[in-house]
Amino acid sequence: MFFPTLNGLKMYKIDDISISKLDGWLGTRRKAVIDSLNPLQFSVDTGIDEQYSIYIFALSTQIGIAVLKARYVIECPLCDTVYKVVYDLEDIPKCFVCNECGSNLKNHEDYVTIWFELIIEPQEIIISEDVLDVVRTVSPLGKLVASALV
Numbered sequence: 001m002f003f004p005t006l007n008g009l010k011m012y013k014i015d016d017i018s019i020s021k022l023d024g025w026l027g028t029r030r031k032a033v034i035d036s037l038n039p040l041q042f043s044v045d046t047g048i049d050e051q052y053s054i055y056i057f058a059l060s061t062q063i064g065i066a067v068l069k070a071r072y073v074i075e076c077p078l079c080d081t082v083y084k085v086v087y088d089l090e091d092i093p094k095c096f097v098c099n100e101c102g103s104n105l106k107n108h109e110d111y112v113t114i115w116f117e118l119i120i121e122p123q124e125i126i127i128s129e130d131v132l133d134v135v136r137t138v139s140p141l142g143k144l145v146a147s148a149l150v
């Protein structure tokens with residue numbers, strides 16, 4: 001696995017196939033995009049339902065899993081000016097006045113976009129042929145030693 005802590009999703013009753021798809025998808029993102037991951041793109045790429053994709057992304061930000069971090073971009077929908085970027089739901093303003101066009105914005109859904117950042121490095125354990133040879137050599141010997149001890 002690229003991100004072993006994703007196994008923590010099982011606690012939330014997320015099935016193995018979805019975990020494996022998420023792990024593979026996150027582990028193969030290009031560096032340029034890892035701070036702007038979109039669960040809807042994940043949904044398109046893997047065929048996993050949109051709402052479920054958003055749900056597992058949100059769960060992946062939880063303590064104990066902590067593979068992703070949510071980033072909320074507060075942006076004026078009328079002139080596309082970014083007002084603020086926050087990392088906590090609590091910090092999303094209830095309303096704001098756009099610095100650029102002066103629009104008075106009061107409806108969350110109009111001005112908040114959620115992105116996810118990958119916050120840990122993928123760890124791919126590659127077992128080389130040399131290591132496998134050692135295991136093959138040692139195993140029968142290990143058994144022999146073990147049987148001699150019985």
Ligand SMILES: [Zn+2]
Pocket residue numbers: 076077078079080081098099100101102103
């Ligand atoms: Zn504006």
